[in-house]
Amino acid sequence: MPDRHPLVRVEPLAPQFAATAHAWAQRLGLPEQGDDAEFALQVGETGLQLQLLEAQAPGPVRVDFVEGAAAHRRQFGGGSGQMIAKAVGIQPGVRPRVLDATAGLGRDAFVLATLGCEVTLIERQPLIAALLEDGLQRARQDAEVALIAARMTLLQGNAIERLQLWEGEPPQVIYLDPMFPHRDKSALVKKEMRLFRPLVGDDLDAPALLAAALQLASHRVVVKRPRKAPAIDGIKPGYSLEGKSSRYDIYPKKRLQAQ
Template sequence: MSTPPSPSGCPNDSPFRQIVAVAHSPLAEPGAARALASELGLDWLGVVKPRQVRDYGLLLFLDEAGLALQQTGKGAPGPVRAEFVSGKMGYRREHGGGAGQLVARAVGLQKTRSRLRVLDATAGLGQDAFVLASLGCQVTLFERNPVIHALLADGLYRAGLNEACAPIVAGMTLKAGNSLEWMTRAGPEAVDVVYLDPMFPHRDKSALVKKEMQLFRQVVGDDDDASQLLEAALACARYRVVVKRPRKAPAVAGPEPATRVEGKSSRYDIYPIRALPA
């Protein structure tokens, strides 16, 4: 069982306190769960069964597999974790197609052999950042939501203990705080590429099928400052900015992307600044 590091830069009294609490299974370390609750300003419930909890809609739940965001009540979907060792990300690591993956093409890894410095300014559960790091990028991650930040910190901690994943995680640095503030201070050419995947208002109910999105929206909401993130990204990226969007969604307000890489359900809008090094 892993004991994740406490996320830094989190508030003492969380705005999520009414909907999220911290609990753990009998096999988890109670001290780690209690410390996390204190760090995030959330209530600690001790050992519980999530399906029996009624006072909170969501739990940050620590068990032998790590930290998860778990919906409460009977019939709730399974837990959501930042998972890099097994499951979808494990398969993708072993069989993902290398630089031919959509996010890698959008960042431009087919056009350069340089080790790009990538800022993932809206990291979420870190899946795209992990792909880029696995392909040799040096990735700095920001996730400003403290609940999601805690999940990501735990996932990276556990992946760092795995022999196959540790070299990849060594190329990833998770920062606390708001990437918008960091980019505003950083100045021109602070990083090679900025990658953005902002949450945006969904109007298509089918877009909420994934349980990650259902849970995330309860604690994250929408990124209403997406246009400000894009403006700041363009001011601090050296080569390009890449913005991930649902395939049929409008572009982020601001300059039009020069080109796009499209998949079945999502696309990557590319804002080039100068040519990548050969």
């Protein structure tokens, strides 16, 4: 988690969005004014977006499952041949129930839902969860994406606690993509990282999250890591799938069977 909480204000991008902005401010306990704010949660025609307020800051970050990168990957992403699909165990007749315990902007969860998996997402940072909720709400209103979005269920809160207090049928696969504590400048290339580092911090509790995931998942746990990063402390993965920049460490418990 971050050393301190950055100052965030909520603002409408036009007068007609003032009421919605006020509602989000009330819900998240954030101010609607503040010249000293470091971030602005903005409400406009394209929904909710988060903007870093500094000189030469990159453009806003929002969750969009309908257009842009999500649409391109939905149409041309390689289907069940993608490495993430192999990592979670997708194969003919097998579409596991997946819990994405570190949801972030929901990109990996959306890929898995596109491939037919029922996916539950947990996001502990309230602002990121708000962006996700807004993106899912818009996706459910789009004819092409509504069925995919219907397979995605968002929970907000601490993933370790939610896993430990889980009720009902356990997920077959738990997917983890914790923030990796590297400090080199390449970590700032993506504009999302400029937002995520101060808001989310590094996931220093990743070993505890992995332990909770291994306790709950019925079939396997999958951890996404930078390709050269060490495995999370604790039990060693059974095997790994390695790509150009990422690696998936797989902790198998039981074989996934076709339904």
